[in-house]
Amino acid sequence: MLRAGFDFTLWLLLDLVFLVTSVTALILAAVARDDAYRAADKQNKNFWLIILGIAVAVNLFVPMLFLSIAGLIASIVFFVDVRPALKQVSGGGRRGGGSSSDGPYGPYNGGR
Template sequence: MGGVFQVLALDYLNPFWWVAVAILGFKLCALVDAASRREDAYRAADKKTKQFWLVILGLAFGLDLLFGVNPLYSILTLAGLAASIVYWVDVRPAIRQLTGRGGGGRSNSGPYGPW
């Protein structure tokens, strides 16, 4: 069983099912986040273009839907996971810092405004 049916099988007692769902969810989050960022922010952060990241992350997610998530034996799953991790820990923070959606910067801000 592979592809989308692997995730839809709902095998709650199988730990590999949980790993497959987590990997697929992480790749989807990275893809949605990359799609929601502005194009000029990628260039300003000196990272690859938005289209590059959308293609890479879209292929990573799409191939896992098509062929199934197998973190032990599939090089496609591991390569896509590595690309998603690189986006999440390198590209996303640089873009968030430039666009001001990083949460950092103001140290005197409380939950209801500055104090």
């Protein structure tokens, strides 16, 4: 009923954004190591694969707005909470593996 009042193109675009977000989250959850979820003290990998897989299926096959929004929320939780924790545990926080005190020509040691 809510969809009838808005432009079809707007809903198509929103559905596409929801789908791309959930597929991206599913792929990132699938490629992360299983032990990283335990080390980051998050739900296990199978939990996130099931939740995000359901989100993808809902976005593809069930045209109900509140279910699509629930899938979007699950994807956002993965991106905002779980993925940064997985990257921190896996050591993928910085490119090149340097420390935070590295300058453009090597480590900064304060002139010592």
